[in-house]
Amino acid sequence: AQRVTQPEKLLSVFKGAPVELKCNYSYSGSPELFWYVQYSRQRLQLLLRHISRESIKGFTADLNKGETSFHLKKPFAQEEDSAMYYCALSGRWSNYQLIWGAGTKLIIKP
Amino acid sequence: DGGITQSPKYLFRKEGQNVTLSCEQNLNHDAMYWYRQDPGQGLRLIYYSQIVNDFQKGDIAEGYSVSREKKESFPLTVTSAQKNPTAFYLCASSTSRDAAYGYTFGSGTRLTVV
Numbered sequence: 001a002q003r004v005t006q007p008e009k010l011l012s013v014f015k016g017a018p019v020e021l022k023c024n025y026s027y028s029g030s031p032e033l034f035w036y037v038q039y040s041r042q043r044l045q046l047l048l049r050h051i052s053r054e055s056i057k058g059f060t061a062d063l064n065k066g067e068t069s070f071h072l073k074k075p076f077a078q079e080e081d082s083a084m085y086y087c088a089l090s091g092r093w094s095n096y097q098l099i100w101g102a103g104t105k106l107i108i109k110p
Numbered sequence: 111d112g113g114i115t116q117s118p119k120y121l122f123r124k125e126g127q128n129v130t131l132s133c134e135q136n137l138n139h140d141a142m143y144w145y146r147q148d149p150g151q152g153l154r155l156i157y158y159s160q161i162v163n164d165f166q167k168g169d170i171a172e173g174y175s176v177s178r179e180k181k182e183s184f185p186l187t188v189t190s191a192q193k194n195p196t197a198f199y200l201c202a203s204s205t206s207r208d209a210a211y212g213y214t215f216g217s218g219t220r221l222t223v224v
Contacts, residue, residue, distance in 0.1 A: 009150060034212070044200065046212040086152060097143075097168075098213065102152040 002027045002094050004087050006101035013077050014109045021072040021104050023061075023087030031091040033063055033070040034098070038084040047072075047085070057081070082108045113137065116201050116216035122224050123188070123195065131186045131219045133201035141206060142184035143213070146170060147198040156199075159184055188221060196223050 003026045013019055025031065035047040048056045050063040050070060061072045070087060087101040114135045123129045133142065141160045145153040155168030159178040173192025178184050184203075188195045198220050202213040 006152075036213075043217050044202075044215040049212065097155060097158065098153075100152040100154075102150055 002031075002089065002091075002099050004089055004099055004101035006085075006087055006104045008104045009102070010105045010107070012107040012109060015079055016076050019072075019074045019077045019081065019106065019108075021085050021087075021106065023070045023072065023101060025068050025070065025087075025089050027068070027089060027091060028093055029091055031089040031094075033061070034088045034090075035059070035061055035070075035072050036086045036088060038086070039080075040083070044086070077108045079108045079110060082106055114201055114203055114214055114216035116199075116219050118219060119217070121219055121221045123221060124224060126190045128187055128189050129221065131188070131199055131201075131221070133184045133186065133216060134182055135184075135203045135214070136182060137203060137205075137214060138181070139203035139205050139214070140181070141204045142178070143202040143204075144168075144174070144176065144184070144186045145200040145202065147200055147218070153200065156186065195221055197221060 005024045007022050033050040036044055037047040038044040059074045061070050063070050084103050084105050086103045088098045090096050090098050117132045143158040144156040147153050154170050156174050157165055157176040159165035162181050165176050165178050175187045198218050200218050201216040204213045
């Protein structure tokens with residue numbers, strides 16, 4: 001079965017420290033992986049997707065097919081990074097619908 | 111200003127009542143979705159529609175109904191059969207059924223049963 005696991009419900013780090021939000025998935029085949037972010041009082045929005053291999057707001061995520069992971073990383077956390085982060089996947093076996101992780105709340109301490 | 115508009119922002123329902131949540135988009139997107147967001151559970155798909163006059167059940171469709179009479183509109187009715195309707199409801203749309211293009215989300219409706 002297709003599944004996305006975000007093992008941390010809450011992650012708290014100090015400003016300037018590195019951040020890593022974990023995402024593991026199970027999927028038969030080649031999924032598309034995404035990170036969505038929801039800042040306080042704002043809409044859920046796409047942060048990045050693995051096919052773009054892009055860096056958004058200093059965040060990057062590398063798809064590791066061997067470990068079936070898509071961890072989100074940022075070398076130096078900023079206070080404005082505090083938000084709820086969701087990992088999601090889609091692919092043929094999900095009829096191209098998004099399958100979501102439970103989310104990780106990231107708190108950046110000053 | 112293009113985007114998705116959900117209304118109302120807050121909605122209170124009495125036991126046994128049906129209520130309808132509105133979702134309108136002016137992005138010319140073909141696909142629209144309804145999600146339920148509960149703390150610690152992420153987003154769960156209720157219904158989705160990839161084309162006008164067609165829709166499919168998601169993972170938790172029981173107690174909900176939808177219609178897609180217009181491309182721009184995808185209202186969700188929470189019926190009295192939904193045993194635990196208190197939640198935050200999100201509507202989304204995309205250009206294609208393929209989520210690789212990304213979803214655009216509305217600002218949500220918080221439904222509370224009183």
